[in-house]
Amino acid sequence: RKEVEQDPGPFNVPEGATVAFNCTYSNSASQSFFWYRQDCRKEPKLLMSVYSSGNEDGRFTAQLNRASQYISLLIRDSKLSDSATYLCVVNIKQAGTALIFGKGTTLSVSS
C-alpha cells in the first residue's frame, strides 16, 4: 500500500462548482498534514496545513479524520485559476523525517 494515495483525476468542473479531493495515508503515526498546489511545470507551493479540527482559508476547507486516516480538500466557487494539481502531504511522527508527497489530483476548471 502506498504511503499517501490520491485519486489522480482529472476532475473537470465548470466555474462556480464545488469540488472535493480525498487522500488516504497508511501510517497511523503521521503527525502533520498539508495540501500543496502545483501548477503545470512549476514547483509545488504550500496551499494550507490541515488541522484535526478542520480549517478554512477563503474558498478552501481542509478536513482530517485520524481514525480513518483520511484527509480532504473542498474548493467552493471554483475559479479558472484553481486549475492545478493538488498534492496531499504527510509527515511521519519520527524525528528528522522528510515530508511524503502523494502523486496529486489534477483539477481543470472551465468557463
Add this chain to the structure above:
Amino acid sequence: GAGVSQSPSNKVTEKGKDVELRCDPISGHTALYWYRQSLGQGLEFLIYFQGNSAPDKSGLPSDRFSAERTGGSVSTLTIQRTQQEDSAVYLCASSLGISVGQGRGYTFGSGTRLTVV
C-alpha cells in the same frame, strides 16, 4: 536570498556523463531537501540535510547519486554516469529546521529539468 534558487533551470546531457545540480536555500534555513519528480509522477524524496547532522540519504536511488552541503548553505546534487531513467525535474526545498518543516511545510525552488539523451 528571497527564495530557494536552483541552477541550472534546464540541463540536457548525454548518457554516461556526470551532472551537478545546485541549490541555494533561503538564508537562515538549516534544513535542505532534494526531491525528484518524473513525468506524471509524484515527488520522490532523495536526501535531506539538517544543520551539522549527518544527512538522511535513505532516498537516493543508487550509488551514482550523491549530495553535499558546504558551509551549511549551498548544496550540490551530483549524478554520475547518467542514465535515461534519471531524466526528471530535481526539486530542492528548505525550511527553518526539520521540525519546522514538518510542522509548517517547505519552500521549494523552481527545479532543474534534467534530460538525459
